[in-house]
Amino acid sequence: MSFDELTNSRFFAYRDGDLFAESISVRSLAEQYGTPLYVYSREAMLEVFDGYRRGLEGIPHLICYAIKANGNIALIKQLAERGAGADLTSGGELALAQKAGVPGERIVFSGVGKTRDEIEYALNAGILMLNVESEPELEAIDQIAGEMGKKAPVAIRVNPNIDAKTHPKISTGLREHKFGVPFEECAPLYERAAAMPNIEVRGMASHIGSSLADASPLLQALNRLLGLRDDLKSKGIEISYVDVGGGLGIRYQGESPLTSHEFASELKKRIEGAGVTLVIEPGRSIMGNAAVLVCRTVYVKKTSYRTFAVVDAAMNDLARPAIYGAHHNIVPVCAKEGTLQKIDVVGPICESSDVFGKDRELPELQSGDLLAICSAGAYGYAMASYYNGRVRPAEVLVEGSEARLIRLRETYDDLWRNQVLD
Numbered sequence: 001m002s003f004d005e006l007t008n009s010r011f012f013a014y015r016d017g018d019l020f021a022e023s024i025s026v027r028s029l030a031e032q033y034g035t036p037l038y039v040y041s042r043e044a045m046l047e048v049f050d051g052y053r054r055g056l057e058g059i060p061h062l063i064c065y066a067i068k069a070n071g072n073i074a075l076i077k078q079l080a081e082r083g084a085g086a087d088l089t090s091g092g093e094l095a096l097a098q099k100a101g102v103p104g105e106r107i108v109f110s111g112v113g114k115t116r117d118e119i120e121y122a123l124n125a126g127i128l129m130l131n132v133e134s135e136p137e138l139e140a141i142d143q144i145a146g147e148m149g150k151k152a153p154v155a156i157r158v159n160p161n162i163d164a165k166t167h168p169k170i171s172t173g174l175r176e177h178k179f180g181v182p183f184e185e186c187a188p189l190y191e192r193a194a195a196m197p198n199i200e201v202r203g204m205a206s207h208i209g210s211s212l213a214d215a216s217p218l219l220q221a222l223n224r225l226l227g228l229r230d231d232l233k234s235k236g237i238e239i240s241y242v243d244v245g246g247g248l249g250i251r252y253q254g255e256s257p258l259t260s261h262e263f264a265s266e267l268k269k270r271i272e273g274a275g276v277t278l279v280i281e282p283g284r285s286i287m288g289n290a291a292v293l294v295c296r297t298v299y300v301k302k303t304s305y306r307t308f309a310v311v312d313a314a315m316n317d318l319a320r321p322a323i324y325g326a327h328h329n330i331v332p333v334c335a336k337e338g339t340l341q342k343i344d345v346v347g348p349i350c351e352s353s354d355v356f357g358k359d360r361e362l363p364e365l366q367s368g369d370l371l372a373i374c375s376a377g378a379y380g381y382a383m384a385s386y387y388n389g390r391v392r393p394a395e396v397l398v399e400g401s402e403a404r405l406i407r408l409r410e411t412y413d414d415l416w417r418n419q420v421l422d
């Protein structure tokens with residue numbers, strides 16, 4: 001397999017052996033901005049978003065980008081300008097959405113633990129709906145809205161008890177999971193909601209997991225939701241928005257998930273004519289293959305057992321391999337001729353899990369050589385930390401032959417910015 005295929009994006013491709021992001025050489029970006037460095041392709045991100053949009057053309061719909069996948073406001077702004085809304089998991093994400101220019105009427109708020117402050121903030125921001133995950137949360141929203149003299153628009157997050165058949169840590173739609181309200185308890189809860197003075201029942205929501213290869217689990221969930229919708233209609237409760245969540249996977253290592261266009265087309269086929277607005281909440285699929293994490297080899301450490309490339313990125317910059325055992329392809333930024341060797345690419349952090357890849361086929365490396373860790377755009381920077389006293393990396397957005405810094409590299413001052421000495 002050639003390195004070109006391993007980037008999982010045609011916007012990260014080789015020209016004469018040098019890796020380019022759109023029309024800029026990744027090496028030049030690393031030289032200008034330093035490493036480790038997240039490099040994003042605007043086209044890669046928008047191509048996926050536009051696929052969703054085209055797939056849903058002709059039916060009322062709203063694409064709420066799941067901010068938790070990547071909260072950079074410059075990226076969210078690009079999507080918002082194309083018509084995207086936002087799916088939130090916290091008040092902080094509402095602040096990011098507002099800062100990026102996402103209008104309130106395109107925002108939905110998910111999450112099992114919304115606090116009083118977050119609920120007040122969301123009601124003041126005039127968001128489309130709060131996706132309610134429990135009866136006590138519904139009661140709290142009713143009470144808070146009453147105190148504010150507002151009516152709170154809500155959806156109930158239905159747990160449809162459908163196995164997304166994905167990684168256990170990112171599967172959310174089974175009864176034993178903490179998410180949503182068990183299917184059979186939803187109708188009575190809707191009846192309670194409809195009778196509450198400060199609640200406006202507006203929608204129905206679900207989100208069953210991440211990294212799905214096709215639309216079938218979501219179609220199953222959609223069937224259950226539409227069945228419940230009919231049931232509620234007979235009880236005089238109108239649902240105008242049906243939110244099926246996010247979850248479409250991306251290619252990390254040779255998988256072939258549906259494209260966003262194919263995925264959206266299947267949803268459209270099922271919901272066409274149902275008389276509701278379809279809401280989707282994609283995160284990973286939009287951002288995942290829109291970035292690489294560029295790092296530099298610090299040392300090549302050869303022992304009698306293995307060869308390690310110790311790089312200047314680590315699990316604090318990209319945690320997925322350490323947390324989920326996730327696979328990310330790794331490619332050389334300058335693909336030299338010559339035979340490939342099996343190399344373990346590791347970070348410098350004092351944890352055995354700080355490994356980006358084992359036995360990776362790479363050209364012979366020397367200290368100073370640049371590598372790109374692929375498919376790093378979603379749940380990459382979003383999960384970055386200061387662990388081991390490491391500051392978080394910079395982010396650059398490429399648009400054609402232009403690049404701009406969309407997040408500064410942090411400095412040591414950031415390590416103690418909110419600490420109090422004496």
Ligand SMILES: *Cc1c(COP(=O)(O)O)cnc(C)c1O
Nearest residue numbers: 066110207210246247281283284
């Ligand atoms: C995480 C999450 C998403 C996004 O999931 P992806 O797999 O990244 O598309 C959407 N909705 C909710 C409620 C989520 O928690």
